[in-house]
Amino acid sequence: MSEAREEILAGVRRSLKRGKLDAARETELREHVAARRRNLVPARAAALTGPGRVALFVAMAEEVQATVTRVNSPAAVPEVVARYLAAENLPAELVLAPDPSLDDIPWDARPLLRIRRGRAEMGDAVSLTPCFAAIAETGTLMLVSGPATPTTLNFLPDTHIVVVNGNQVVATYEDGWDRLRTTDGMPRTVNFITGPSRTGDIEQRIELGAHGPRRLHIILVDGSQKAGDGEDE
């Protein structure tokens, strides 16, 4: 180990007026870490369940300029995507995360949508990804990297469309993190995304689309909701 490392650790201990912690104290601290005790969690999210929690997620996401369309089955997604792209004057072309959770979506229903699956490259205008969880507290999407969910899809294209399932909506960041702990291994990247990219660096005026996506569109697939013709917007 490096000399700098030893000197820094020795300096820390000297300042704290003690030597290296004894084995018993280290064990206690390891247990403290392993217990992953939650700190205070805001009641506004923690107290909600089911439809109330989903409603808070939608309200908070819309507050930060994400747009949300609710549908009651994956079958409605291609239609929503095609209409969204047309309404925003975007080409009917998208790059899709190669994730099996998107395989239920009958893309053939809209044969004019040109679809590629993979990571994002320079010039890709629109991406569509699943998410790992959606956090009601602040309308935040939680996305994890992996072979089927490359991170570039979340940042390179101008428009990012995210498919969220109703049962993925959790109350707090800690709930999302607990779900992650049930999967095998930490991913390289976990992105918490709250609205589209923005900056206030020029005269503190908020402009969307600084370096990441200008538009963040959320398609919430929630079979438990009675959603009429498939949309309630």
Added chain:
Amino acid sequence: MLATSGTFEANARAGLANDNLQRALALMRSGFPQRRRSAVERLPEFEALREIGKSIKDHTLEHLDFYLELFEENVLASGGQVHWARTPDEAGAAVLAICRSVDAKLVTKGKSMIAEEVGLNEYLEKNGITTVETDLGEYIIQLRHEPPSHLIAPAIHLMKKQVADTFRAEHRSLDPGRSLAEARQLCDEARAVLRPQFLAADVGITGANFLVAETGSSIIVTNEGNGDLTQTLPRVHVVMTSLEKLVPTFEDAAALLRLLARSATGQEFSAYTTVSTGPRRPGDLDGPEEYHVVLLDSGRSALLGGELQDMLRCIRCSACMNHCPVYAAVGGHAYGWVYSGPMGAVLTPSLIGIAEAGHLPNASTFCGQCESVCPVKIPLPKMMRHWREREFVERLNPPVYRAGLSLWAWVARRPALYHALVELASRALGWFGRGRGRFRTLPLANGWTAVRDMPAPEGRSFHRLWAERRKSSAGK
């Protein structure tokens, strides 16, 4: 970074005379504090979270050696590397060695105050490596060869016309007739210019808002998404950070994240909070192949266990400077180094010495706003007083100032004399100033009257009023 804190007085005078800066600061005064207040009012748990944030940081600092070792163990386990640096020079050398190991020509950078401490851009440039700042504010000031003037809004001292002029001067391949009148157009131009750089870079450098010991992760919080492109596209991701960013678990980071965005910009949550752990995994289609954490000490370990330990709780939200009347009058550059406002007034003397930075803890009205908005309850005014005492004990103030203080102390320890003198002075001043109610000039007080009038006393002193009130309320 080279410090000019020693000339704070001249820097401050220049700031007061700078019209563009004064207009920019006026925007800040009306912006940040109001947004913070609304965000805080929406979260009933905010006050309780401040206490929790403080105790998480205190616990970590008390056991910092343990958490540093645990963090390192977990970075290594996830395939990353940790580089310990005692000094800014060692940190710079570590980054350069990483860049050389992959024969890097171009480096993109997310915002990092540690990189500012190191003076990383100049150092890498000197060694033949081009560095490009990607945060919009940082990019603007890099083009202008200026240091940041604010923790989270580094170009807050500029108006958009100045940014437009800079872009016109630097982006020479673009149509000179293009319009740059709107902030939108400036953002779009920066986005278009920086896009190819993200893709061409060999190494991406970011800072870290938090380091999580439990998993060996680094966390960055941004709004633009530049940090994410910086750390995802190049082959190598380097995190430049310092010892005190550690927290034990994700749960602890979550509590501090709830405080950070609300205190900083008044957002419920910043657009992007990103947790990075090691390099890309087998099968991943993107992400860096190498993950390095450069951990800088630079005097921080020496602050533990003493009166300045509380400063190591700081999460760099900028609420203290956003609410500081001195910062709002003179701007961040006056402070002459990386950090400004109240947190800079306490931290800068700790990191570069009180001899160079002695003016900063004196540039305070002690109004206490900074402490009252600090998300981790750092007693900033108390710590500024600590530095003033140190300055006095180390005989760093000018002789006239010291003589004045000694004289005052001698009088103040003799209450009868003190009261008599105060009575005499206030009567005399009250009589001379009875016409206009204030003085334009006053012997021995031209430091005050050069820039503002001195109000004339209206008769009785505070001590006397106090005594009279107590007597009359006792009589009731």
